[in-house]
Amino acid sequence: MSVKATLTNKTFRKERQGCGCTSDIDNIFDRAASGKSLVKSRQALTIDYVPDRLPFRDEEARGLAETLSTVLKKEPGRPSNLLLFGKPGTGKTAVVKSVVDRLIKKAGELGVEITVPVINAKLANSAYKILYEIAENLGINRQEKKVHFTGLSMGEATDRILQFIQKNKMHVILVIDEIDSLVDKNGDDVLYSFTRANERMAKGGFITLIGISNSLTFKDKLDPRVRSSLSEEEMVFNSYSVEQLRQILAERIKIAFNEGAVTDAATNLCAALAGREHGDARMAINLLRVAAELAERAHAAKVEEKHVRAAQEKIEKDENLDFIQNATLHEKLVLVAITRSKNGNTGEVYEIYSSLCRQADHDPLTQRRMTQIISRMDQLGLISTDIINQGRYGRSQKIKATVPLATIKAALKDDPVLSEFID
Structure with a gap:
C-alpha cells in the first residue's frame, strides 16, 4: 500500500470514529487479510469459467x-x-x-x-x-x-x-x-x-x-x-449423474482450491444435492463456492458438510428473494393471494387475487392466465400444488406457498404497491 493510500485511510478512519461499527468492520478486514485462504482460484468457481477439459462431454x-x-x-x-x-x-x-x-x-x-x-x-x-x-x-x-x-x-x-x-x-x-x-x-x-x-x-x-x-x-x-x-x-x-457430478467437482477442486481444503464428504454432498433433482453441474459448483465462502468466514480449516448445508439454505433463500423482487406485478399479487388463502383452492385464490388487483387499481388477468402463473411458480419451487381427492365431490387442487412468509415480506417490503398487502 502506498504512503498516500495509508494516510488517506487513516484520515478516513479518524472521520469515522463516531461510528460504533468501525472497529467491527476493521476486524473483519484484518481477519480476511491475515487469514489463510482455502481458495487459490476464485475465477474457477464462477459461472463464466470454462476448463480446458469438459468431463463427460x-x-x-x-x-x-x-x-x-x-x-x-x-x-x-x-x-x-x-x-x-x-x-x-x-x-x-x-x-x-x-x-x-x-x-x-x-x-x-x-x-x-x-x-x-x-x-x-x-x-x-x-x-x-x-x-x-x-x-x-x-x-x-x-x-x-x-x-x-x-x-x-x-x-x-x-x-x-x-x-x-x-x-x-x-x-x-x-x-x-x-x-x-x-x-x-x-x-x-x-x-x-x-x-x-x-x-x-x-x-x-x-x-x-x-x-x-x-x-x-x-x-x-x-x-x-x-x-x-x-x-x-x-x-x-443429458443431465449428469451424481457420480459424474462428483468427478466434475473433484477436477474443479484441484484447479480452484488449495490441497486438502475440501473434505470428500463435502464434495459428495454437493454432488448429491445437485444431482438429486437436476443433475446440474453449475448448481453443484455454485454450492461449493458459497460453502467455501462460509467456511472462510468461519475461519475453518476445511470446507465440510455443515458448510455445504448452510450454503444450500443461503442459496435457496437468496434465489427466492431475487425472483420475488423481480417478478411482475401480477406474479407478486398471485403469490400474496396464495399466502392469504385459507383453503388454497384455485377459485378462492383467484377471488383474493382479483380483490387485490382492484385495491391496487389494476385489472385482474383471467383465471386461465393466473393458473399459468401458478404453474410457473410451482416449477420454480415457490409454491406447491397438490391434487386432493374429495371422494364423490371429485378432486381439487390445493395451492400453498413453500417460501417462508418472512422471505416474501422481505422481498415486497419496499414495493410501493404491494408492501401494504403484507401483514
Whole structure:
C-alpha cells in the first residue's frame, strides 16, 4: 500500500470514529487479510469459467466440431444450423464456448476469417437488443449504416446486419444462448429472418445459427418454416449423474482450491444435492463456492458438510428473494393471494387475487392466465400444488406457498404497491 493510500485511510478512519461499527468492520478486514485462504482460484468457481477439459462431454464436443469444421475447408461451406437442448447446468454453453474458441484459434492459424458473435437472449431481454448486440459484435456500428441502440424498426435493423454480412462476404456463426427466452418473450420473427438470410446472400457470405435451449419442447413453439431451417442438426445434453457430478467437482477442486481444503464428504454432498433433482453441474459448483465462502468466514480449516448445508439454505433463500423482487406485478399479487388463502383452492385464490388487483387499481388477468402463473411458480419451487381427492365431490387442487412468509415480506417490503398487502 502506498504512503498516500495509508494516510488517506487513516484520515478516513479518524472521520469515522463516531461510528460504533468501525472497529467491527476493521476486524473483519484484518481477519480476511491475515487469514489463510482455502481458495487459490476464485475465477474457477464462477459461472463464466470454462476448463480446458469438459468431463463427460467429449462426444458432444466432437459432434459440434465436426459440424463447424466445414468452414475451415479449402472451399469453405456454410455449417448446418444447430440446436442444442438440455436442462440448465448440463454443459451446453461450456461446450460451445470451448469448441468455438478452438475453432477461432485454428481459423487464425489457417488464415480463414470467421466471426462468432455469442449473444445471451435472456440478458439481452428484447429482440431489438439482440440485433444491436449482433451489430456491435460484427463491427457494423463503426460504419455509416449503424444499428442504433434505439430508433430503427426490427426489419431495418435486420436488413442492415444482413447487408453488411453480404457486402463484406463474412462467414458468421451466430450463437444465441437461452434462445427459448427470445421466443417466449418476442416470438420467432428474428430467427425466421436469420434462418432465411442465406437464400438472399447467395455467395456474398453466410450466417450459421447455433441455438442453445434449456427447454426440450422449445421447437414446438416455432413456426414450421423456422423449425425446419433452424433444426438442420440437433444435439441433446443429458443431465449428469451424481457420480459424474462428483468427478466434475473433484477436477474443479484441484484447479480452484488449495490441497486438502475440501473434505470428500463435502464434495459428495454437493454432488448429491445437485444431482438429486437436476443433475446440474453449475448448481453443484455454485454450492461449493458459497460453502467455501462460509467456511472462510468461519475461519475453518476445511470446507465440510455443515458448510455445504448452510450454503444450500443461503442459496435457496437468496434465489427466492431475487425472483420475488423481480417478478411482475401480477406474479407478486398471485403469490400474496396464495399466502392469504385459507383453503388454497384455485377459485378462492383467484377471488383474493382479483380483490387485490382492484385495491391496487389494476385489472385482474383471467383465471386461465393466473393458473399459468401458478404453474410457473410451482416449477420454480415457490409454491406447491397438490391434487386432493374429495371422494364423490371429485378432486381439487390445493395451492400453498413453500417460501417462508418472512422471505416474501422481505422481498415486497419496499414495493410501493404491494408492501401494504403484507401483514
